[in-house]
Amino acid sequence: MSRIEKALEKAVRLRESDRGDESLKPDISRSAEARINNNYIVTVTRPESPAAEEYRRLKSMLIKETKSDFLNAVMVTSSLNGEGKTLTAVNLAVTLSQEIDHSTLLIDADFRNPMTHEYLGIEYENGLSDYLTGGIDISDVLIKTGIGNMVLLPAGSAVKNPVELLSSKKMKALIKELKQRYMDRYIIIDTPPVLSCTEAIAMGSFVDGVIFVVKEGRTGIKTVEDALNMMEGFNILGVVFNSASISDLDGDYSYYYYKYKKKGKE
Ligand SMILES: Nc1ncnc2c1ncn2[C@@H]1O[C@H](COP(=O)(O)OP(=O)(O)O)[C@@H](O)[C@H]1O
Numbered sequence: 360m361s362r363i364e365k366a367l368e369k370a371v372r373l374r375e376s377d378r379g380d381e382s383l384k385p386d387i388s389r390s391a392e393a394r395i396n397n398n399y400i401v402t403v404t405r406p407e408s409p410a411a412e413e414y415r416r417l418k419s420m421l422i423k424e425t426k427s428d429f430l431n432a433v434m435v436t437s438s439l440n441g442e443g444k445t446l447t448a449v450n451l452a453v454t455l456s457q458e459i460d461h462s463t464l465l466i467d468a469d470f471r472n473p474m475t476h477e478y479l480g481i482e483y484e485n486g487l488s489d490y491l492t493g494g495i496d497i498s499d500v501l502i503k504t505g506i507g508n509m510v511l512l513p514a515g516s517a518v519k520n521p522v523e524l525l526s527s528k529k530m531k532a533l534i535k536e537l538k539q540r541y542m543d544r545y546i547i548i549d550t551p552p553v554l555s556c557t558e559a560i561a562m563g564s565f566v567d568g569v570i571f572v573v574k575e576g577r578t579g580i581k582t583v584e585d586a587l588n589m590m591e592g593f594n595i596l597g598v599v600f601n602s603a604s605i606s607d608l609d610g611d612y613s614y615y616y617y618k619y620k621k622k623g624k625e
Pocket residue numbers: 399437439440441442443444445446447474601602603604613614615616
């Protein structure tokens with residue numbers, strides 16, 4: 360190799376190392392413009408509303424809690440179904456993706472009741488379950504949503520063995536890989552509830568932290584305690600009190616109130 364060729368090769372290498380691990384990142388070529396017409400996705404439909412403001416507060420708390428070691432893989436769960444996990448995960452992902460410094464990957468790991476794509480109004484072919492059962496590449500299941508820097512990894516085809524798939528080594532490796540490849544990216548994972556399914560418990564050790572959603576006025580203390588006991592050892596970053604207090608200000612929409620509370624503090 361001539362000196363000029365060597366110099367050129369070195370320049371290419373330097374350019375590549377400048378881009379960090381860019382070359383390792385999967386190509387996110389798929390995109391599906393989100394079409395949100397669900398009023399619960401307040402961060403999009405009513406960004407000025409008090410509820411949207413609460414999600415921005417939740418985001419700020421999360422960034423504050425996680426910034427020292429950038430604990431960027433966060434699972435959203437609750438004791439029971441219907442407490443607002445998915446709404447919290449989607450609204451949080453939307454507000455995070457509006458941050459200049461961060462992008463967001465929202466993963467739908469609730470194979471029993473996948474809802475993220477419904478709330479976002481996104482149609483897709485393959486998702487996480489299809490990737491985990493094999494045969495397709497991760498770049499085939501990551502979808503740019505058109506909302507800020509937000510990418511969706513939807514749940515995928517219905518499967519009979521959600522626990523096995525979500526607790527598998529392949530799932531663990533996927534989260535690790537996505538975490539390492541996107542150092543500035545928050546990974547928000549929507550999961551099934553801890554008391555009726557075991558997926559969230561299995562995935563708890565794959566993530567950096569947990570946001571626990573409690574629907575106020577619906578879920579009793581004993582239920583919450585049972586769920587928290589099941590998550591012993593997990594890094595609970597905070598609890599979201601999600602309460603549908605229907606104090607309708609303009610006669611058209613219900614308003615909801617979310618509070619974020621760091622565990623152990625008032
Ligand atoms: N803060 C809220 N205000 C009004 N309705 C809510 C609120 N949170 C949840 N809901 C209702 O509960 C349903 C289930 O919410 P979702 O986030 O899908 O629950 P989960 O994922 O925990 O099963 C929503 O479609 C909505 O009808």
